[in-house]
Amino acid sequence: MTIQFLGKTLKNPMVLASGILGNSRDILERVHENGCGLVTMKSIGPEPRDGHKNPTVIDLGHGMINAVGLPSPGYLNMENEWEDLEKREFPLIASVYGGSVKEYRMVAEFVSSKNPDFIEINISCPNSEKHGMIFGINPQSSHDVVSAVKKVINVPLIVKLTPQAPDIGDVARACEDAGADAICAINTVGPGMVIDIESKMPVLAFKKGGLSGPMIKPVAVRCVFDIYKAVKIPIIGLGGITTGEDAIEMIMAGASLAGIGSAVRYRGIDVFQKVTREMEAWLSDHHYSHEDIIGAAHKEG
Amino acid sequence: MTIQFLGKTLKNPMVLASGILGNSRDILERVHENGCGLVTMKSIGPEPRDGHKNPTVIDLGHGMINAVGLPSPGYLNMENEWEDLEKREFPLIASVYGGSVKEYRMVAEFVSSKNPDFIEINISCPNSEKHGMIFGINPQSSHDVVSAVKKVINVPLIVKLTPQAPDIGDVARACEDAGADAICAINTVGPGMVIDIESKMPVLAFKKGGLSGPMIKPVAVRCVFDIYKAVKIPIIGLGGITTGEDAIEMIMAGASLAGIGSAVRYRGIDVFQKVTREMEAWLSDHHYSHEDIIGAAHKEG
């Protein structure tokens, strides 16, 4: 099932979430070979950043908590990777973040010159005191950063939202108005905290972290449902998708593409292939095409 | 381990969460007999309300989703229950909600005349379009409702908060400033949505619902941690507590008492006894008292 998405042809509706594996061209290519239609790079920042100390990622069984802390070589320190990526034969989203409208614009403009297929701006990352999240909870600040970035890039713009917004539909609408070509939702939920009672210490070095994986799926489905109501641009739905049925649920809520992050842990790197096959089986059993079911959970009334 | 809480003596730090079983004196008494130090009634509203149609509560395995929709006989229609409750021999929280500051005050004033040990105002319920949640996400509106209620009641006031507040510490501080005697956190997380892909319908009749149970514990622990930093008044910590270790984690985050809701499903109505015993065993193994560990996860720096 090939899919048209913002003018590009994808081999299927599966998307690799940002921050999952996407650290190099080689591994992105492997994810693509394992059945992923569209892969996202780890978010790129304005400056070199090591991220937080470990522990940064802990599996909780029904999902995970992480505070990796936006490590990035910095957008000016990735020449090898860009060189590698120019020779790619797979569609690519470059994810960027900044600490101010100016930084978002600066990073996005540079990254745009490296010809990713899409740019995603992460206005929703909860793991850094200064970056991201602050934009994504408010429609006005989201509008500001989106319109600034939109002006300086020449590839379609995807905006990644946080479920912490009091009304995520409002934020999505503001992004659409500002020129966003698609919405990606959701980033991690929370933040949460896990305390080890023996040492009486929060387990993550950063103390708080974002939740992902199966436990956040209901929040993600609700957000995508709300966004679908609010905007006309396509949605990449992600958060807790682990099976083909999960992907179909997300698509019925309103997503055009279905992203996967944590499930790489639960089902392996070939989760993309597995989920695509499960979706295909379900769709053919039910005589539906992928397009038939986008937003199907939105009935009148 | 008896506990002092706002001038009352409780047999242990376990609290029954509002909306769990608490529909009549008899069942509240049974919960008390099953090892619960302090029980909370189902939230009482200004008018008779049936709540939403079913499905209203669904177990998801690692937690549950509900949109019961604040059913209530209405505060003026509970004479039998108040009569029964006057003869009680256990400490009681009466939970109230309203659609406006005026309604909160009206209901709370009346309920106060029925001599509960404490009144809790639920400014955080996500299951009704009109009620609650709108107050709890904002420090100013929280302050308004708390100070209005505080003036008309003559028992200690507990304020129940929602994790959806952009900064729950700010909200808690506003409540403390307005005269709250304690904070209860958290109400359900989300809201979330679960779609059945066969019928293409949200499973809950109200479509969206609040998440509770094990999967929300990291969010609850983080909220309690933030609130403990922000205020001096005691905290009832709840959200996902299922074992004695969970309760200890919540107390280390800053809670004085530990509430239980969904775990009644996972471990039975005697979960209160079980959790108390597990806590006691852990505390005595580690030579700590209950008080020693309140807020123990807050280290300098």
Place this chain on the structure above:
Amino acid sequence: MKPITDQRHIMLRVAEKQIESQEFATLFFNYALPFKPGQFIMVWIPDIDEKPYTISYHSKDRFAITIEAKGIFSQKAITLEKDDLVGIRGPFGNGFNIKSDDTVAVVAGGCGMAPLATLVEKLNKNTTFIHGAKSKEYILYPDRFDLDRLFCTDDGSFGRKGFVTELLENEIASGKSFDRVYTCGPEIMMYHIFNICEKHHIPCQVSLERYMRCGFGVCGACVCGKQVVCKDGPVFDSSALRGIKDFNTKALLKSGKDVNLAQYFSWRCK
């Protein structure tokens, strides 16, 4: 690993529909449901509502529910046809306690027959089986079992004219001695049966009914005295019943308001 059927709905299509009478229909589903007589499931008709129903037929890979048309939900339910989609969760609650060698009586009133049907199929041949209803049309499964049944109706349109309580008293008076009595029907009927059993020192098991939301002992909608009907019941035995002061007196409306049974049950098992 046994399938988890008591969390999210399992979506099933109606495999077969059996019209029992103008008031009753039975819906069959091809699904291997774990189950003990007396347990119930929550049945969701998408876009309509979700209500508790007992399993009225059960085999290895098939089960059914029997519905009496009353309000919006049950009237909709009896119009469902083959291949229509419903969601089920369960089974919930505790079933009847069965000892196969015992000599027992089963007393069914109206649609209270439904939970007793699968029980009767597990009991031995010297079971005394009493079945009453308002009138002929309300007698469920008139030809289903190969046990003898003592029928009665309020209007005498089928079997004896009279009440199941009288039939039970007669059986006892005629010298039958029962190890246990099982009953389901209108609560007032069950209450009288329970009292007869108490008088004669016969252990009794009744299946109660209350408005339900969660089905698993959390929401409190179904509480009856100190009992949580969905979780501790719906079947209660004599020792539990003696402690339930709301038995035959009180029930909660959807709002949580407690009312007397006349108010609550006027709509139930007419």
Place this chain on the structure above:
Amino acid sequence: MKPITDQRHIMLRVAEKQIESQEFATLFFNYALPFKPGQFIMVWIPDIDEKPYTISYHSKDRFAITIEAKGIFSQKAITLEKDDLVGIRGPFGNGFNIKSDDTVAVVAGGCGMAPLATLVEKLNKNTTFIHGAKSKEYILYPDRFDLDRLFCTDDGSFGRKGFVTELLENEIASGKSFDRVYTCGPEIMMYHIFNICEKHHIPCQVSLERYMRCGFGVCGACVCGKQVVCKDGPVFDSSALRGIKDFNTKALLKSGKDVNLAQYFSWRCK
């Protein structure tokens, strides 16, 4: 149900500490850890950091890690004492592939001895065991095994003066034929061993090292070419190694920046 040890940390107290030399210490824990030689665990010292370590001793209800003092974390780790608290999660990754009848060589360089120790204990007596280090103080477990070991040091302070590569070549030249070679040590050493094996058509297994965060194949910190070291490795065999173009050339810093191995490994296994 087997205990879930690869999710949240299991908190353990140091049961015993064994000073191996000025640079090395071994920490023992009394815990029944499921484990295969070559796998690793993430070790958390509360308030400090969390890093991957191989299991260097393993029995039914006890295991140990051996730490070489280098940076902040490992210097802290070797100062831990009996009863100090650490958190562990794991084991992660795939271990060595062992066929007990094979005739094999094991080649250890410096602290690369640690993951090979539990492997050696599972191998048969005609194993050829080569162990090199910078100098005497860096020879781990000099008296631990009842296998003969061929020692060498860069400075000749223990065993032969020279490199493990030379010893392996000598063994092969002397007519020994190996079914497999296992090796762990500085990446450049492993690379040379691998090349020797390729030349002589001997299957080889090496244990790689990269900076790690999650340990379970999600965060991407540890990628090496198309391989995810924590999840696909840390042990890789010849067929995998032939495809890893970053083997002995490139690694990612904490920031994700790719650098050459000189930059990345200057601190490792000196």
